[in-house]
Amino acid sequence: MTLRLLRLGLAAALLAPAGAAAAASKLVVAMLPKSKGNAYHMSCVAGATRAARDLGVEFLFDGPTDSNAAKQNEIVENWITLGVDVIAVAAENREGISTALRKARRQGIQVITYDADAAPDARSFFVNQATPEGIAQALMDDAARLLGGEGEFAIILATLTAANQREWQKHIEARWKARYPKMQLVATRPCDDLKDKAQSEATALMSAHPNLRLIMAICSPAVPGAAEAVKQAGKTGRVKVIGLGLPSENRRYVKEGVTDTVILWKTEDLGYLTVEAAVALARGTLKPGAQSFTSRALGTLQIQGDNILLGKPFAFHRDNIDQFDF
Amino acid sequence: MKPASRDWPALLLRHEMLLLYVLIAEWLFFYFAGTTVNRRGVIIGFGTLDRQFDILRHSCEIGLLALALTPVILTSGIDLSVGSILGFCAIFLGLLWRDCGLPLPLASACTLAIGVAAGGLNAALIAALRLPPLIVTLGTYSLFRGLAEAITRGAITYTDFPAGFLFLGQERWLGLPAQAWIFALVAIGVWLLVHRTTFGRSFRVIGYSPEGARFAGLPVDRRLALVYLLAGGVAALAAIIYTARLGQAKADAGLGYELFAITAVVLGGTSIFGGTGTVHGTLLGVAAIAVLKNGLACLPVVMRLNAAEELAGLLTGALLLLALAAGVLPRILPVRRIFRRPADATPPPPTPP
Amino acid sequence: MRRYSRELSVAGAFALLLAVLAVFAPGFYQPQPLLSLATREAPTLVVACGMALVMISRQIDISVGSQFSVCGVCAGLLAAMHWPLAALLPAAVGLGALLGAVNGLLIAGLGLPSIVVTLAMMVTLRQGLNLVRQGKFVDLPENFQWFGLPQATGQWLLVGGALVCVLGLAAALRHLAAGRFVYAIGSDAEAARLAGLRPRLGTFGALVGLGALTGLAAVMNVVQSPQVQPLAGSGLELKVIAAAVVGGVAISGGRGNLWGVLAGVLLLATISPALTHLRVEAHWERAIQGAIVILAILADGAHRRWGKR
Numbered sequence: 001m002t003l004r005l006l007r008l009g010l011a012a013a014l015l016a017p018a019g020a021a022a023a024a025s026k027l028v029v030a031m032l033p034k035s036k037g038n039a040y041h042m043s044c045v046a047g048a049t050r051a052a053r054d055l056g057v058e059f060l061f062d063g064p065t066d067s068n069a070a071k072q073n074e075i076v077e078n079w080i081t082l083g084v085d086v087i088a089v090a091a092e093n094r095e096g097i098s099t100a101l102r103k104a105r106r107q108g109i110q111v112i113t114y115d116a117d118a119a120p121d122a123r124s125f126f127v128n129q130a131t132p133e134g135i136a137q138a139l140m141d142d143a144a145r146l147l148g149g150e151g152e153f154a155i156i157l158a159t160l161t162a163a164n165q166r167e168w169q170k171h172i173e174a175r176w177k178a179r180y181p182k183m184q185l186v187a188t189r190p191c192d193d194l195k196d197k198a199q200s201e202a203t204a205l206m207s208a209h210p211n212l213r214l215i216m217a218i219c220s221p222a223v224p225g226a227a228e229a230v231k232q233a234g235k236t237g238r239v240k241v242i243g244l245g246l247p248s249e250n251r252r253y254v255k256e257g258v259t260d261t262v263i264l265w266k267t268e269d270l271g272y273l274t275v276e277a278a279v280a281l282a283r284g285t286l287k288p289g290a291q292s293f294t295s296r297a298l299g300t301l302q303i304q305g306d307n308i309l310l311g312k313p314f315a316f317h318r319d320n321i322d323q324f325d326f
Numbered sequence: 327m328k329p330a331s332r333d334w335p336a337l338l339l340r341h342e343m344l345l346l347y348v349l350i351a352e353w354l355f356f357y358f359a360g361t362t363v364n365r366r367g368v369i370i371g372f373g374t375l376d377r378q379f380d381i382l383r384h385s386c387e388i389g390l391l392a393l394a395l396t397p398v399i400l401t402s403g404i405d406l407s408v409g410s411i412l413g414f415c416a417i418f419l420g421l422l423w424r425d426c427g428l429p430l431p432l433a434s435a436c437t438l439a440i441g442v443a444a445g446g447l448n449a450a451l452i453a454a455l456r457l458p459p460l461i462v463t464l465g466t467y468s469l470f471r472g473l474a475e476a477i478t479r480g481a482i483t484y485t486d487f488p489a490g491f492l493f494l495g496q497e498r499w500l501g502l503p504a505q506a507w508i509f510a511l512v513a514i515g516v517w518l519l520v521h522r523t524t525f526g527r528s529f530r531v532i533g534y535s536p537e538g539a540r541f542a543g544l545p546v547d548r549r550l551a552l553v554y555l556l557a558g559g560v561a562a563l564a565a566i567i568y569t570a571r572l573g574q575a576k577a578d579a580g581l582g583y584e585l586f587a588i589t590a591v592v593l594g595g596t597s598i599f600g601g602t603g604t605v606h607g608t609l610l611g612v613a614a615i616a617v618l619k620n621g622l623a624c625l626p627v628v629m630r631l632n633a634a635e636e637l638a639g640l641l642t643g644a645l646l647l648l649a650l651a652a653g654v655l656p657r658i659l660p661v662r663r664i665f666r667r668p669a670d671a672t673p674p675p676p677t678p679p
Numbered sequence: 680m681r682r683y684s685r686e687l688s689v690a691g692a693f694a695l696l697l698a699v700l701a702v703f704a705p706g707f708y709q710p711q712p713l714l715s716l717a718t719r720e721a722p723t724l725v726v727a728c729g730m731a732l733v734m735i736s737r738q739i740d741i742s743v744g745s746q747f748s749v750c751g752v753c754a755g756l757l758a759a760m761h762w763p764l765a766a767l768l769p770a771a772v773g774l775g776a777l778l779g780a781v782n783g784l785l786i787a788g789l790g791l792p793s794i795v796v797t798l799a800m801m802v803t804l805r806q807g808l809n810l811v812r813q814g815k816f817v818d819l820p821e822n823f824q825w826f827g828l829p830q831a832t833g834q835w836l837l838v839g840g841a842l843v844c845v846l847g848l849a850a851a852l853r854h855l856a857a858g859r860f861v862y863a864i865g866s867d868a869e870a871a872r873l874a875g876l877r878p879r880l881g882t883f884g885a886l887v888g889l890g891a892l893t894g895l896a897a898v899m900n901v902v903q904s905p906q907v908q909p910l911a912g913s914g915l916e917l918k919v920i921a922a923a924v925v926g927g928v929a930i931s932g933g934r935g936n937l938w939g940v941l942a943g944v945l946l947l948a949t950i951s952p953a954l955t956h957l958r959v960e961a962h963w964e965r966a967i968q969g970a971i972v973i974l975a976i977l978a979d980g981a982h983r984r985w986g987k988r
Binding site for chain 3: 404451455456457458460461462464465466467468469470471472473475476478479480585588589592597598599633635636637638639640642643644646647650651654
């Protein structure tokens, strides 16, 4: 009885905003990051929120909080029945999400992807922070630069199943084999997106491979984890650490010289650009076949095929890391 | 003392009925609070047929797992590995189809067999060796997931299934989502098995007292083995539907599903200790959770907070605790009788919902 | 000797693993990495001891991972507010005990089944933390790491602390009446009640104890690095239950001791670095861990069936 009354009361309380929403005529942009518990994705969302405010559109975001592979599909399908205008997705499962995205397009909803792409026929554009090859090459070239072109290195990634991690790994290995034959990739270990596990893995890697000279951490919690392991092992300087991560999580280690380079892109800009492109797509100002896109905050950007390129990956070093606070 | 069949107050206050009220109340709440009109004048949100079908489609796999778990939990066992068996079978479906070149119907049939075999490992350890189900299935939870990861090296994804197969998970047949028909068939089958066959009735007996069942001459070990085999097979069926729905098979399929399935079963009134419970209760539990998760995402308040996922998890946890506590209240309330004056011969009022 | 046969078999398995490493990957035996490994696993050991207590009393608590995360984040936030360790440690332990008490009230007080209650708690705590924290790391002040001591001292302190915990709890289980109560409750709660014990109080106590130990372990984890990840502790429940089971603690209650748990923790913690040293690919790890748990359960079953003859 009480439960029922409570629920009816809540219904009455919340009906008012529902009525108000009915009268709204703003464009609705919905953003789906890969997960909500990840500071990288949340900073993309922060940029996106800002863009939505600047452009005067309604902004929704939601994302999986756990590793449920099907969650992204369900969220997209929710939005289809909510009748949003544009959906922007960072795809966790490339093929899986494409199914839902194609359905959205059939219903007249515009779709773009960012950070991690879906199938080309499932979206109009892909806002690419940089191509996977670009990111992988930046990492591999930096590793080679630090090691002088020879030596052993290892990779720590998030999970063995994450699509974009595997994509980067593929391109890193391609670049390594093509250009740096004197270097050797000795191991690839997952850390389940946990900083502490990355630390344990890095410790084991260093003791199992005494000649290891560089650890490449391609998932953001793994970069501080690996750095802490190197520091605790007393091998600062002898084992280099580079990776894809947030400046805020790595600032300490970069300043102490444990981590040499943190490569990323300006995640807030990525989020901002994504929403801008989404709105332009929905309003019809961005059409397929366009060669360039002009962003309020970022200037004119190149479009390669259907990839809107944010630019090249950005490398954070000791001398510039203080300029960023994400 | 009224005969049970005419004891309307008690009938209306049974656990499943209370859950039905909660479900109806939930549904109505989300209908009124979560349905609006968008800027193009189209009705959107919870109250659309599309949305209801989506709820149906999204809950089929978990629903199947919950149905598979109901007989298991009725026998006072548990199977934490159903989600991992789902992932394991999904991988094999992809492998048999793509790498071994089997046609999909045959590959699906083999997948069902593999699911039953996986359940067979649980059955062997639990029924034959009499090891505790919680720990055995905790081990197989890791083992099957680990094998799925090992076989695919984590990276291999099976995609590009033919449209005929994807129809199963993505299209509608005769008005309802295709997988809903399969789910309905399995639901009816399991209901008949548990409630109408002597075979199925023995599950509750075994759950209530395994020793008593043995002394009564029931082949307890064989029945136990069968429930775990059945659970494995149904998990394999869920794997096939999952793959068809997403269009891909990967080692992380079904990760986390077992917890929702167990929640649905317990919410539906089946005691985790075994011995009591119903299949329709489980179905109501699945519906309650699915409506909760989907409905929350439609509420403007929740959308503004961008917290649909977290709230769904929080509320599901709270709902589960409430349901458990409500189930226990009848035992606690009679304590009040001690404080009533002996002259009061009137029976205590029925327990409030 | 016979009494400890189960624990000895685990220790034997561990010794076997160590022997394999000695032959095929002698590089495993370096002091610094081993110390780091031990320090990393010290919190797990502490929680595993608490879990063993709860399992011996015939309950289970799968919310420890989420409790660990919550206590860790709170400890980190308090540290960031410059609370001294003397205040921070009891606060974290107290928070853990409080969470354990909530479980205890529901399980011992209302008689609800422990697996479902702790399942609900696990989801609720995890999602609540996600809602509040959104995955953002907590930055700790400069001198907080290793209690402000040099690294080696801090590491030995943590490892030593974990071992003292094990010793203390093992002694308490063996020699204190309260310890024997836990076994009694787990063996046969009704008989214990008829004998004048109070099973519900004992269950409540075990769950509060587990919560407190989780809070302690969370602090032990937080002092090991300059940041706290809210996701830390995810999957901990699986690790500690597996360690307890492998170590001979029975889910059916009444059996097991902390030496087995120690052996179980050591064995399972060594698997991952062993695979790295033996150059085994990473995707085998989970399957191997699952296989070990199954083997341990089989050993239990075999022991019970044939060991008594």
